Amino acid sequence: MARIAVIGAGMGAMATAARLAVAGHQVTVYERGATYGGAVGRYARDGFAFDTGPGLVHLPAVYRDLFVKTGKRPLEECAELVQIDPAVRYVLPDGRTLTFPGGSHGGAAAAVDAAFGPGSGDRWSAVLGRARDAWDATRRPLLEEPLKQDRSALGRDPYPALRGSGLLRRRPPTLAEVAARELGGGGFDELLTSRVRAYGVDPATAPASATVLPYMEQTFGSWYVRGGVRELATAVYERCLERKVAFEFGAAVREVLVQGGRAAGLRLADGTEVTADHVVCAVDPQLVKVPLTQDSAPARTEPARWYTLFAALRGARDADAVHRTLLGPVTVLRPDDPATRPDAEHEAVTVHAVVTEGSAPAPTAEDLLTAAARAVPGLRERLLWHELRTPADVRSATGSVDGRVPAPSLAGAGGRLLHPANTTGVPGLYLAGGWAHPGGGLAHAGMTGALVAGLIVEGADFRGSR
Structure with a gap:
């Protein structure tokens, strides 16, 4: 039995801790804040409740596998996941709307035909279909296997080229170029670019392989957790407690200690030293003095910054409302969930906007209300109060540098959008969570638990999640 210290109590950290504990190790999680979940938080006021982080779960199989591998009760007995249908409604620049059914490729094609001819x-x-080819080529190396030392294959864009495409012969296209060339204008390209932008990925600079993100949603669905996604964090935390994982809250880590060339423990902000056989850093490595080599240094790309507006509305949710609406760079979430509102005569609405490097200026609360009013009839007249959360609030809650939020890893772009490997140049030191391979988002961060636990338990023989 090894003593393992985990830095941070986010989703990737807890997924790692639970898997290591069930393997028989003594695991202690050290968290700077007062609670678990990292970015997956909850804000409540006047009987309204809002998720402060992701509002939906994509690829829920990651968490189903976690619960199967760490205890007797499956995920469905610990948190209620419901596939949303319709999956998404688009409000196009000219005011037209287009609604995609949940988990149906044929239904999506029919909706597009109706809107664009x-x-x-x-x-x-x-x-x-080409996105599926990219997904098939990269699913295991990019999501289910440790990052190989030779990353040249993942540096090439796996999105198949169209015949006769001078653009594709000249250089690999960006996602925006693929959308414009293969879908055209008139708002058709927005179906692709806005879906990818919601992950904190800039279509103007992202490789065509970013099409795997909408493919993943359309194939595996988008899922809501009854009571809010915070309930998923609570379920994972309680599973950790069942497996005897210890949590130390209010315990900021200053430094990873190294002795004899390998990780040997932690030094906390108050000067306390903790010994450990293995250390898992599951926060942004820039927050802690971590002895990383160049290969395991933080990603060079500029992560996105999130602006979130909570809106408390009087009046019942209208009958034809959908859970998620996309309006270019803005996402509006309207869950039909009694846990989010004081009663049936009120509604809680969350509005997200993602700002990437070189994109539009940071939105104001008025900007987000104006956008949301295009998706929520009578929003202005119904508004009781609203509150804007900025990257400064993200920084306060999670400690992330400048309130940044990591995006999922993507193949292509010369490897620029890959995250550091889960192993480091220091034996006994591992990286987990959204700042490590395979990147940010609930599913990707959750996968770091399977990868890091496999590397510690099986060592060099570990070939990936099964």
């Missing part, structure tokens, strides 16, 4: 659905399906 016969044959448009086939074009959309063709793009998603």
Whole structure:
């Protein structure tokens, strides 16, 4: 039995801790804040409740596997996940709306045909077909296996080239170029670019392989957790407690200690030293003095910054409302969940905007209310109060540098959008969470638990999650 110290109590950290504990190790989690979950928090006021982080779960199989591997009760007995249907409604720049059914490729194609004319659905399906090829080529190396030392293969964009495409012959295209060339304008390209932008990925600089993100949603669905996604964090935390994981809250870590060339423990901010056989850093490595080599240094890309507006509304949620609406760079979430509101005569609405390097200026509360009013009838008249959360609030809650939020890893772009490997140049020191391979987002961060636990338990023989 090894003593393992985990830095941070976010989703990736807790997924790692639970898996290591069930393998028989003594695991202690050290968290600078007062609670678990990292970015997956909850804000409550006047009977309204809002998720402060992700509002939906994509690829829920990651957490189903976690619960299968760490205890007797499956995820469905610990948290209620519901696939949202319709999956998403788009409000296009010209005011038209387009609604995609949940988990249906054929239904999505039919909706596109209705909005953009016969044959448009086939074009959309063709793009998603090429996205499927990119997903098949990268699913295991990019999501389920430790990052190999030779990353050249993942540096190449796996999105298949169109025949006769001078653009594709000249250089690998960006996602925005793929959307414009293969879908065209008139708002059709927005179906692809806005879905990817919601992950904190800039379509103007992202490789075409970013199409795997909408492919993943359309294939595996988008899921809501009854009571809010915070309930998923609570379920993972309680599973950790069941497996005898110890949590130390209010315990900021200053430094990873190294003795004899390998990780040997932690030094806390109050000067306390903790000994450990293995250390897992599951926070942004820039927050802690961590002896990283160049290969395991933080990603060079500029992560996104999130602006979130909570809106408390009087009046019942209208009958034809959908859970998620996309309006370019803005996402509006309207969960039909009694746990989010004082009663049926009120509604809680969350509005997200993602700002990436070189994109539009930071939105104001008025900007987000104006955008949300295009998706929520009578929003201005119904508004009781609103509150804006900025990257400064993200920094306060999670400690992330400048309130940044990591995006999922993507193949292509010369490897620029890959995250550091889970192993480091220091034996006994591992990286987990959204700042490590395979990157940010609930599913990707959760996968770090399987990868890091596999590397510690199986060592060099570990070949990936099964």
